[in-house]
Amino acid sequence: MRDVNAPRVEEALKELHASAAEVRAAQTQWTKMAYSARAPRGLRGLRAVLGSPVSEGTAEFGALSCKVARWRLPYWPELEFEAVAGPGGGVWHQWLVRPGEVRRVGFAELVPWTCVVADVVASFPGAEQREGAAPNHWAVDFSHESRKYRALFVYGLFQGFAPAGRNLADA
Known part of the structure; x- marks a missing residue:
């Protein structure tokens, strides 16, 4: 998110006491795993990185039945990371969502x-x-x-x- 909101990223890194070297190392680790021929794919790959999801289920999108999994992330305790996997097991969509009801904002x-x-x-x-x-x-x-x-x-x-x-x- 550094490319969109660099000042907020810098604030977050200070709050997390993370150095630039640690961020680069984490990005390198993620990239190696994401593009490794031996790394698990789909929701299995996310489980390998994020652990067990807090919830799993299915969602219907027209005639398709997709798997949906959600994880809690420490930096955003009010949100969950949601991944939607299609019938072949590949992750089609992933984003942060609010569990329960949406929050109306002015x-x-x-x-x-x-x-x-x-x-x-x-x-x-x-x-x-x-x-x-x-x-x-x-x-x-x-x-x-x-x-x-x-x-x-x-x-x-x-x-x-x-x-x-x-x-x-x-x-």
């Missing part, structure tokens, strides 16, 4: 890393979800006081918003 409460896609969609009538500009990025178009905005999410976690037609970096 426009002034749109602070990076405090809400997820469902919170914003539920809070602004007529909001529409969109694909993001990169893998694991998502967007939500919404209106507030007759102005149109686009909220940007990475792994489902709110990063910021900009007036419609402008980039987050320009806002």
